[in-house]
Amino acid sequence: MTKQNTYKLTNPQRNIYQVEQQLSNSAINHIASYIKFSEVLNASVLSKTLNILIKANDSFRLVFEQENDNLVQYFKPYSYVEIPIKILENENISAFVDYFKNYQISLKNTFAFFSVITPTCSYIFFKVHHIISDAWGMTQVAEQIKEIYNKLLNNEDLSTYSNPSYLSLINREQEYLKSPNYDKDSEFWKNYVKQMESSKLFNENNLYDYSAKRFEYNLDDSLCQKISTFCQEHNITEYAFFLAIISVSINELYNKNNLVIGTPFLNRLKKYNDLNSTGLYVSTLPLYVSVSDETDFVSLCKKISNTNFSIFRHASFPFNKIQKMYNETTHSTTKIFDIGFSYQINKLSNNLTSIDKGFCNWIFLNQQNQPLNIHISAVNNYPVIMYDYLTSCLSDDAIQKINNSVINIINQIVCKKTTEISKLNILLDIDIKRLQKFNSSGNIQIPNISVIDIFNEIVQKYPTKTALICGDKTATYQELNNKINTLANILKQNNVTANDKVILILDKSIEMIASMFAIMKVGACYIPILSDESTTRINYILENCEPKCILTHKNYDKKFNLENNYINLDNINLCENLPYNEKNLKPNSIAYIIYTSGSTGNPKGTMVMHKNIVSLKTSIENDSVLKATEKDISMSLLKYSFDASGIDIYTALLFGGTLLLVEKQDELNPAKVLKLIEKHKVTRSFLIPKWLEHIAVQDATDSFDLSSLRILGTGGEILKPYILKSLLDKYKNLKILNLYGPTETTMFTTLKVVTKENIKQNYSSIGRPIFGSRLGIVNTYNNFMPINTPGELIVYEDDFSIQNIAKGYLNLPEQTKNRFVKIYNPLLNKEVIAYKTGDIAKINSNLEIEFIGRTDDMVKINGGYLVALNEVDQKLRQLLGNDFDICIVAIPYQNTKIIILFIRSSNTSISLENIKIYINRNISFYMRPKKIIEIADFPRTTSGKIDKKTLAELAKDYINNHKKKIILPKNKIEQEIYKIVAHYTDVQEFSVTDDFMDDLGIDSLSLTSIYIALEKYNLNIQDLYNNPTIQELAKYISNKKNNGKNYSINLENIDKAIIQNNVKSIDMSNILITGVTGFLGIHLVHELLLNPNVKKIYCIIRNKINLPAKKRFTNMISSYFPTSVELSELIDEKITILNGDITQEYLGLDEQTYNYLQSKITCVINSAANVKHFVKPAQIKKDNVYSVDNIIKFCDKTITLAHISTLSIAGFVSQESESKIFDENTLYINQDLENNPYLLSKFEAEKNILIATNTKKLNAVIFRLGNIMPRKSDGKFQGNYTQNIFMSALNSIIKSGVIPTELHQLPIEFSPVDECTHFIIALLSTNNKNSIYHILSDKELTILELSNLLKELGYDFKNVNYNSFIEKISENSDEYTREYIYNTNLNTYKQDITLSALKKLNLSWSTIDLNYIKNIMKIINKFWKDNFKWKTLTK
Secondary structure, three states, X not given: OOOOOOEEOXXXXXXXXXXXXXXXXXXXXXXXXXXXXXXXOOHHHHHHHHHHHHHHXXXXXEEEEEEOOEEEEEEOOOOOOOOOEEEOOOOOOHHHHXXXXXXXXXXXXXXEEEEEEOXXXXXXXXXXXXXXXXXXXXXXXXXXXXXXXXXXXXXXXXXXXXXXXXHHHHHHHHHHHOOHHHHHHHHHHHHHHHHOOOOOOOOOOOOOOOEEEEEEEEOOXXXXXXXXHHHHHHOOOHHHHHHHHHHHHHHHHHOOOEEEEEEEEOOOOHHHOHHHOOOOOXXXXXXXXXXXXXXXXXXXXXXXXXHHHHHHOOOOOOHHHHHXXXXXXXXXXXXXXXXXXXXXXXXXXXXXXXXXXXXXXXXXXXXXXXXXXEEEEOOOOOOXXXXXXXXXXXXXXXXXHHHHHHHHHHHHHHOXXXXXXXXXXXXXXXXXXXXXXXXXXXXXXXXXXXXXXXXXXXXXXXXXXXXXXXXXXXXXXXXXXXXXXXXXXXXXXXXXXXXXXXEXXXXXXXXXXXXXXXXXXXXXXXXXXXXXXXXXXXXXXXXXXXXXXXXXXXXXXHHOOOOOOEEXXXXXXXXXXXXXXXXXXXXXXXXXXXXXXXXXXXXXXXXXXXXXXXXXXXXXXXOOOOOOOOOOEEEEOOXXXXXXXXXXXXXXXXXXXEEEEOOHHHOOXXXXXXXXXXXXXXXXEEEOHHHHHHHHHHHHXXXXXXXXXXXXXXXXXXXXXXXXXXXXXXXXXXXXXXXXXXXXXXXXXXXXXXXXXHHHHOOOOOEEEOOOOEEEEEOOOOOEOOOOOOEEEEEEEOXXXXXXXXXXXXXXXXXXXXHEEEEEEOOOOEEEEEEEEEEEEEEOOOOOEEEEEEHHHEEEEOOOEEEEHHHHHHHHHHHHHHXXXXXXXXXXXXXXXXXXXXXXXXXXXXXXXXXXXXXXXXXXXHHOOOEEEEOOOOOEOXXXXXXXXXXXXXXXXXXXXXXXXXXXXXXXXXXXHHHHHHOOOOOOOOOOOOXXXXXXXXXXXXXXXXXXXXXXXXXXXXXXXXXXXXXXXXXXXXXXXXXXXXXXXXXXXXXXXXXXXXXXXXXXXXXXXXXXXXXXXXXXXXXXXXXXXXXXXXXXXXXXXXXXXXXXXXXXXXXXXXOOHHXXXXXXXXXXXXXXXXXXXXXXXXXXXXXXXXXXXOXXXXXXXXXXXXXXXXXHHHHHHHHHHHHHHHHOOOOEEEEEEEHHHXXXXXXXXXXXXXXXOOOOOOOEOOOOHXXXXXXXXXXHHHHHXXXXXXXXXXXXXXXXXXXXXXXXXXXXXXXXXXXXXXXXXXXXXXXXXXXXXXXXXXXXXXXXXXXXXXXXXXXXXXXXXXXXXXXXXEHHHXXXXXXHOOOXXXXXXXXXXXXXXXXXXXXXXXXXXXXXXXOEEOOHHHHHHHHHOOXXXXXXXXXXXXXXXXXXXXXXXXXXXXXXXXX
16 A cells, blocks of 8 residues: 655644543543434435545545654545444434444544434434544534535536645645744734733642533523624624623632633635635634723723734644743743633524425533633524533532623623623622522611710629629729729820820730720720730831820830830729719720731731620620620630630620639630639630630540530631530530621621531531621622622621721721722612621522631642632641641742641651642642641740741741752653653753652643653553652652562462361450451441341451541441441440551550450451552552461460451462362462462462461461452442452453453352351351361353343443454553453362352352342443443334
8 A cells, every 4th residue: 555645733633632642532522413304314315425525525534643753644545434324213312312422433533423313303423533623614514414415316416526625724834834924923922921810710629530511501582682783883793792791700700800711713714715624723722801901891892802803813823832831921830721712603504405404413522621611602593602611620500600690791781781890790689689688687776875885884783793803803893993984084184085095005904904994985995915015016006006195014114115105004093983974975986996917017907986896795685696694704815905805805894794804824724714614604705716626625634514604706717616526515505606707897797606517527617697797798899799609708887787897997098998998789779888808708508608718818829720728728627637737828939839738746657748648649739738847836826826927937948948959860760751851841950859840830731741751651640740750750650560570479388388177166256357448348347246146346447547447437337338226236335446557566556455355356357458459569568468467476376367368369370380270278289370469468378377377276267259249139339349350350341342252151250248248257157177268159150141141231242253352452441450351361269168168057159140230230330431332223
């Protein structure tokens, strides 16, 4: 055959091939469609039609092959293509659509056509690989089918029928790459990408989950007409209109002002007649849309049109080079866009004379590699918006919200309500109703009084009641009021009057409280400062607020060099009863100013008014959860400069309760604090989460009576509800409240009662608005957002709400203007006063607020991924569980930011390296910490919160101090990877320990190229993310490469491994069992639970990260056996869970427990094993041999060992011997174990046990099992079914659809797990002397019998020779599965002794029937989505 001319791929083809290299087994590069005709067409003419189409369009005749490591293409001559015709007996084509969706095409088989005929209709299904066509090309296929069919019916001559050759584009492109236009375009794109940002819009939860869905919304005729009219009136295109609508919607919902949207460029030139070609021409271009640059919608449309025109002039430039420019410019590793948009108004013409013009339908294949693609399509005259979205990025609800927003904004625009972008409202009526319900916390009228007015009433009502307790001092309300009046007079004498500012530098005391109220009484406001604050901070506050005077204790004046007018309270006798007649105080006057620490820069002074405190008091009065009374005793533990300290102060003193002040020397002593609660019968207090943890731990450690506690409030930091479990379990009347509220909204404004479910999840929302409070979520335009949509949390006031928003920031007019704003409220249809908290949150479906993070905690990390640190923190907490106390910070690193995880652990048995591996395997790669730093305890601020600024500095120091010297490759694999990586990084000198993305700046596309270059190592792309350095990847490859190569059969002392069959009777009363978290092990436990002779069962289980031993057991037993009262009682009665590790000394237990068990246990059942056939030899020996040695040592001579082994150690016929019989009296028959580490380890374990029965008088019995299969009773199988090598092999055979005639009679054995375990326990309980049993079903099926059963279930098989079978299997299996399937040269095993023993017990294996195989197939179908085999129906 003459060698064909080969051609390079075009730029659009290269883009497709790059994806294909990474995702060759997916449908991402496939396009599928069908045409429906409403009558039965001539099948013969249809077949001829499709062949003429294939002949006329050379893109269908492209062949792809490798040439010098590059993919090239050539055009093969036309040859007739057989078109399958499916004839259906009814009109339901859904089954065929499913089949066609999964029909495989590839670079070797680039297209497929099917004709489907129903009683009344005809369909043509066609699927192409994207490398030979695009969406426009597919519509040309539809048009040409109709054209050719019509001409054939009319007997027209089609011998010269042809269409433009794809070679035209190939040649034009090669010319372009050498032309000056290429350089001009390059310069254009370099400048264009400079305006783009690097942050991603959607973050993939699973980078390699390409599962996608499609949502369609049909646009009605009326709306389409309005859109058309609007566009004509404003001289804009519908393309620009829809793209602007989508941009505004995304901006509104995701606060994303600057978008990059991928938009297709048709790339077809009329002068070359490209419009009639079916080939791949389209290229996707990044369109930059800055919504914030335009205030008017029409202007935005015109800006989009202009930009579009501009980039289309440079559309020939290769997209992969634009992507590289973008990554280099933005110092990111992310894709240039997350959203694709296409406008496909390519309506079908009517070329058929006798029938309809055909209904064309795209078939979505449920896979894509981009988070969101939005299509506007009208192929059949029915305009529809299609949203294709990755399910790992976007939920159904998120897509529904985007569509709701799109339609809502369209209606507002075309109905001419407004074209001003900032006034476009995305809320639907249903959204408004739900938000109104969320804010229906109660209507309230705030009395027009001051804090002092309320306090005076309390003094008159409860003059002799104890108001304050501090140490051994107390004060009644009258006594406290006397002190307040005395101090008010002194302030007046010092010229302190209304609106003045007075600073307090006091320790916690009765005088401190008296000072606060005295200052308010004279109409001034107090500013609390801690005595241990830094001089810098105090001096700033003094300068900022210009106080009239300062109240302090002695020595503090000298400490801070106070030059202002200050009053030393130690020199004043506050016991004098000096009356003070205050003037009417205005509710709008300032009560106090709290200086918040501020995340950056200087602290801000928040001015809280009297009416704000009165509002909170009125809310508490009316809130059923918060309600306070005169009977309450409130404990104030927080420092008074923390605004939340006011919760306890005012809740006590404005309700007539008692306030217990914890003195400074006791503030950090949990035991003393608990004694105070117990002694004074405290009923309520507000504490930071850390203090709740202290109380819970202390209460559990020592004996305290905290039953007086009614309410414990907490807030200020992330709450870890699990720490509260013991408190809530012990004190049934206690309510723990998670409270939220910035200083600017007066102490707190939401609450959440912590529930058992919160404890279980170790997460709590910040709840609902307190009585009379109002909150909302807004976007950057201050527009209200729907439920479940993140945005900035605001607190607002209306005519019937509490008035809890502070006056503003002292002497900071610009910041006050930015935070304290007027916002249009669509719930009330008017403007309201609001405070923008700077917190990112959402209102969830339960109408509770979920806190996401601070706006200044939203950071770009790992090369462009925008994440909330709080979200990462939550995921890490859920992942690591309760043994670890953590805190994360983000610090600058090279051109991005990285996450540093600080960890404080109570679990010393788990290394930081294991924690990092665990995190890397279980969290999205962009959220992974760069470093994990162990810390003894967290630094804290004066308010008790974790000091993240200090942690950030520690992290920077750590990174700087741990900068390693350049470590060069040390072995051949490292050297090879190093050379490849060097091509894809701009870093000149780098180390094998540098991270591919973080340190070397390698983007995802380049990482794919590295993966392709390492093809010979049979890696998965995910392996590069899980092993993100050269050193780690080389180690991974080396381990993978050497699996089993350094492990040979151990025959030492094999002559002593004698099978004597003299097992003594076994006492089953006290069992120690291992491996209970395995499929077989948990079934053995269940069998033991039901056995009346078994009294106690001790289960050794290893703790895992975030999964303690007891939890692992509970999860396992509940997943396989339905919960019942009977089973629960048996578990409580018999089961003891021990955290241990049988590979360690003393089985991983402490010596005392080990010795106790040795005196108690009568039988050990060892079902623990590393069952991976391909694993590191050292690991498998540790798990399967050394562990058995440890158990032998434990059993000694007094405890029976029942060991679970595998019949696979019968092995394969070796080259030196013929097939031998492997029965229950055999161990070594010169078998070949194929260097399989698993089999070698199980052989060695058996050998060691048999030697111990002869030399150490160990009483032992061995059970060799066959293929442990699903339960016979209900088909239940192991959760990690994908790791079962037999099921994987069976899956591959079924998927291949062929069986070799040479293996028709090869037996296949299925041993149901429930029968296996029942027989094992029955044999153990019987006085047999046999040393070994073969536990496997004798009801085998041959491959032929199995295939016949499968045919009854609808699966077809062809009989082929063995070589064809091998070829087909290689296409449908991985390396390990193939190796398992090919090893058919097994030694023959027997089980006569076992069957005889079972017969004596009236036990036998059940028959493997069709129903059982059906259950097997349910599992297989989870392996294989392409499980539908179409049966052709003929008339």
